[in-house]
Amino acid sequence: MRNVLDVRVLANRYFAQLNLCCPQNLSSYSLARTVHGHVIASGFKLRGHIVNRLIDIYWKSSDFVYARKLFDEIPQPDVIARTTLITAYSALGNLKMAREIFNETPLDMRDTVFYNAMITGYSHMNDGHSAIELFRAMRWANFQPDDFTFASVLSASTLIFYDERQCGQMHGTVVKFGIEIFPAVLNALLSVYVKCASSPLVSSSSLMASARKLFDEMPKRNEFIWTTLITGYVRNGDLTGAREILDTMTEQPGIAWNAMISGYLHHGLFEDALTLFRKMRLLGVQVDESTYTSVISACADGGFFLLGKQVHAYILKNELNPDRDFLLSVGNTLITLYWKYGKVDGARKIFYEMPVKDIITWNTLLSGYVNAGRMEEAKSFFAQMPEKNLLTWTVMISGLAQNGFGEQALKLFNQMKLDGYEPNDYAFAGAITACSVLGALENGRQLHAQIVHLGHDSTLSVGNAMITMYARCGIVEAARTMFLTMPFVDPVSWNSMIAALGQHGHGVKAIELYEQMLKEGILPDRRTFLTVLSACSHAGLVEEGNRYFNSMLENYGIAPGEDHYARMIDLFCRAGKFSDAKNVIDSMPFEARAPIWEALLAGCRTHGNMDLGIEAAEKLFKLIPQHDGTYVLLSNMYASLGRWNDVARTRKLMRDRGVKKEPACSWTEVENKVHVFLVDDTVHPEVLSIYNYLEKLNLEMKKIGYIPDTKYVLHDMESEHKEYALSTHSEKLAVAFGLMKLPQGATVRVFKNLRICGDCHNAIKFMSKVVGREIVVRDGKRFHHFKNGECSCRNYW
DNA sequence: GTAGGGTTAG
Numbered sequence: 001m002r003n004v005l006d007v008r009v010l011a012n013r014y015f016a017q018l019n020l021c022c023p024q025n026l027s028s029y030s031l032a033r034t035v036h037g038h039v040i041a042s043g044f045k046l047r048g049h050i051v052n053r054l055i056d057i058y059w060k061s062s063d064f065v066y067a068r069k070l071f072d073e074i075p076q077p078d079v080i081a082r083t084t085l086i087t088a089y090s091a092l093g094n095l096k097m098a099r100e101i102f103n104e105t106p107l108d109m110r111d112t113v114f115y116n117a118m119i120t121g122y123s124h125m126n127d128g129h130s131a132i133e134l135f136r137a138m139r140w141a142n143f144q145p146d147d148f149t150f151a152s153v154l155s156a157s158t159l160i161f162y163d164e165r166q167c168g169q170m171h172g173t174v175v176k177f178g179i180e181i182f183p184a185v186l187n188a189l190l191s192v193y194v195k196c197a198s199s200p201l202v203s204s205s206s207l208m209a210s211a212r213k214l215f216d217e218m219p220k221r222n223e224f225i226w227t228t229l230i231t232g233y234v235r236n237g238d239l240t241g242a243r244e245i246l247d248t249m250t251e252q253p254g255i256a257w258n259a260m261i262s263g264y265l266h267h268g269l270f271e272d273a274l275t276l277f278r279k280m281r282l283l284g285v286q287v288d289e290s291t292y293t294s295v296i297s298a299c300a301d302g303g304f305f306l307l308g309k310q311v312h313a314y315i316l317k318n319e320l321n322p323d324r325d326f327l328l329s330v331g332n333t334l335i336t337l338y339w340k341y342g343k344v345d346g347a348r349k350i351f352y353e354m355p356v357k358d359i360i361t362w363n364t365l366l367s368g369y370v371n372a373g374r375m376e377e378a379k380s381f382f383a384q385m386p387e388k389n390l391l392t393w394t395v396m397i398s399g400l401a402q403n404g405f406g407e408q409a410l411k412l413f414n415q416m417k418l419d420g421y422e423p424n425d426y427a428f429a430g431a432i433t434a435c436s437v438l439g440a441l442e443n444g445r446q447l448h449a450q451i452v453h454l455g456h457d458s459t460l461s462v463g464n465a466m467i468t469m470y471a472r473c474g475i476v477e478a479a480r481t482m483f484l485t486m487p488f489v490d491p492v493s494w495n496s497m498i499a500a501l502g503q504h505g506h507g508v509k510a511i512e513l514y515e516q517m518l519k520e521g522i523l524p525d526r527r528t529f530l531t532v533l534s535a536c537s538h539a540g541l542v543e544e545g546n547r548y549f550n551s552m553l554e555n556y557g558i559a560p561g562e563d564h565y566a567r568m569i570d571l572f573c574r575a576g577k578f579s580d581a582k583n584v585i586d587s588m589p590f591e592a593r594a595p596i597w598e599a600l601l602a603g604c605r606t607h608g609n610m611d612l613g614i615e616a617a618e619k620l621f622k623l624i625p626q627h628d629g630t631y632v633l634l635s636n637m638y639a640s641l642g643r644w645n646d647v648a649r650t651r652k653l654m655r656d657r658g659v660k661k662e663p664a665c666s667w668t669e670v671e672n673k674v675h676v677f678l679v680d681d682t683v684h685p686e687v688l689s690i691y692n693y694l695e696k697l698n699l700e701m702k703k704i705g706y707i708p709d710t711k712y713v714l715h716d717m718e719s720e721h722k723e724y725a726l727s728t729h730s731e732k733l734a735v736a737f738g739l740m741k742l743p744q745g746a747t748v749r750v751f752k753n754l755r756i757c758g759d760c761h762n763a764i765k766f767m768s769k770v771v772g773r774e775i776v777v778r779d780g781k782r783f784h785h786f787k788n789g790e791c792s793c794r795n796y797w
Numbered sequence: 798g799t800a801g802g803g804t805t806a807g
Binding site: 052056078079080081082083084085086087111112113114115116117118119120123146147148149150151152153154155182183184185186187188189190191222223224225226227228229230231253254255256257258259260261262263288289290291292293294296297328329330331332333334335336358359360361362363364365366367370371391392394395398399426429430461 | 798801802803
């Protein structure tokens with residue numbers, strides 16, 4: 001039996017040991033476990049300060065389950081243990097559990113600190129209303145609020161206050177309680193004014209003036225207060241004002257400089273951010289993790305990859321300290337830096353070397369894979385993520401959609417909703433993009449309705465995706481309406497609309513829109529030129545295309561890339577100007593790689609320039625021997641010349657060389673083999689008749705050594721998404737239409753669920769030219785008349 | 798046991 005004194009000595013010793021523990025540090029966690037073990041072994045009952053301290057260390061070391069277990073084992077947890085637990089649950093974002101502990105605590109046990117913890121929990125989780133409500137309840141129950149209370153309450157107020165009157169009232173309350181002598185409270189009050197001023201609903205000038213007055217009258221200013229004011233000016237877009245404050249500062253807290261750097265960063269002034277960083281180093285101002293994070297981010301977004309790499313090297317050399325949490329946010333930004341400059345492997349290396357990762361780390365590398373189009377890696381990475389959030393899903397959905405996996409993207413979109421996530425505008429934009437990939441107009445329209453219902457329709461991401469979706473589905477008019485009714489447009493919107501017109505043969509209109517964009521002072525970017533050149537190419541506007549191409553470097557300082565040269569080759573080939581196309585290749589400042597030769601071969605396919613096509617194919621065989629695309633293009637070229645034996649020879653060559661994928665069925669190959677094919681109104685027989693039809697076609701093609709991919713169609717018909725399956729293959733349907741030897745003026749009905757999409761429309765136009773007859777296609781209540789390669793549908797165009 | 802400012806992902 002121990003005597004009381006022994007126990008107390010022991011307890012004090014344990015407590016001293018525990019106080020040595022620094023939370024959030026693994027070694028302190030194991031020390032806590034050891035002490036805990038000693039306590040139990042000695043038969044000493046866990047209670048009082050020791051147990052509270054243990055709970056505190058456990059949860060701060062993220063062993064929350066254990067912390068809770070310990071708490072539950074205490075027969076009568078005191079108010080301190082309860083406060084710890086409330087703080088713990090709040091920090092984990094679980095306000096429900098925190099509130100449960102709160103409610104279970106009898107009124108006579110509570111104290112001000114206890115209330116403060118719960119109020120702070122609400123405030124940190126951005127639940128301003130609950131925080132204020134609890135503050136009222138606290139006063140109602142006659143608890144005296146202190147400076148901590150007001151700091152939290154004021155912080156909560158910034159979330160819900162929207163006008164000057166409220167700010168003034170709160171100011172009065174603070175003075176009434178005589179709390180304004182505490183810097184933390186004053187700073188929080190300043191923050192209330194500043195955040196209210198940055199609300200779009202109020203005029204910021206008078207609120208900022210009040211904030212400034214408050215600031216000027218402060219007896220003492222600490223680094224918090226300087227920083228709050230600087231961010232205030234930054235948030236209100238007054239970077240000059242912010243900089244003036246920074247320059248008048250007597251002390252130089254690094255944190256205020258960080259606020260300024262991040263201000264420059266968020267206003268796109270990357271060079272200013274970097275200049276300030278240099279000055280900071282020069283003056284010896286404390287640089288920390290946050291500084292590096294912003295600076296690397298500025299490098300990533302501002303086109304300073306080399307500088308970013310230098311900063312990386314500097315950090316590795318001077319700042320690498322595994323004991324600090326240094327690597328997390330800096331590492332996250334570094335991953336962004338590397339993938340944004342195409343160094344996905346570099347990004348991956350950083351990821352795997354990081355000792356501590358969070359969800360941002362995972363999301364960032366996922367974005368890297370997705371952006372590089374490395375979807376297989378992205379998919380397996382997504383599958384092995386330990387935690388996902390809305391952004392994770394969004395990145396994956398739009399990534400799948402943009403890389404052509406429309407069906408998978410829509411599946412994931414539904415999965416996301418099943419998992420309880422409310423899609424945001426970006427997620428909807430991803431789903432809409434998936435619909436444009438699939439040509440699934442019906443689906444896109446349903447999404448459009450939901451988007452309007454949820455009020456996401458005014459956002460840029462959704463609007464831009466919708467323009468493209470309607471355009472790809474052939475409804476250029478709807479795309480135009482979107483473009484015209486969007487409250488804000490950006491260069492992407494212009495690009496999308498120009499592309500919409502260009503893709504549907506409205507080359508002249510596309511160019512007119514481009515000119516209008518220039519008039520409105522929007523600068524074209526690399527993608528704009530890709531779009532404009534395509535439009536010229538489709539509309540046969542060779543001279544204009546050439547002029548725009550030359551203007552890139554001359555007027556806008558954009559060096560044409562490989563893709564732009566490829567577009568020029570396409571432009572010339574379509575116009576039959578093969579020698580000009582060849583000249584483009586000779587004049588390029590870099591060695592022609594595969595995409596260039598592919599463009600040439602594709603151009604030769606369309607216009608049957610066999611010699612040049614073979615030359616391009618030879619280059620491609622050398623450059624990428626196992627690439628099936630070359631064989632497809634080459635055999636298509638032969639097919640367009642009716643050289644069926646060469647088609648068969650090419651395909652044999654491909655098999656002999658062990659190249660895997662079979663070329664897809666394409667209209668040029670079979671245009672000489674025209675059949676009658678009509679569909680009726682019900683769904684099932686239509687599916688069957690297409691299948692039967694293609695089966696028949698199969699046999700005929702096999703006779704000449706061609707293996708078409710009807711398996712593909714059959715496979716999708718069996719899939720659960722019938723509607724997508726039909727829509728996915730609208731291009732193939734167009735092929736089927738094209739194959740028909742249509743009687744003069746014949747009408748073809750399109751499936752109930754299928755509308756004429758962009759690709760389909762183009763294919764039918766093309767076939768009307770080839771067949772030399774008028775084709776009438778009924779699409780719902782509308783009729784499309786195709787004749788001589790043009791469509792004269794009044795309702796649409 | 799509780800408070801106020803700056804920090805990265807589409």
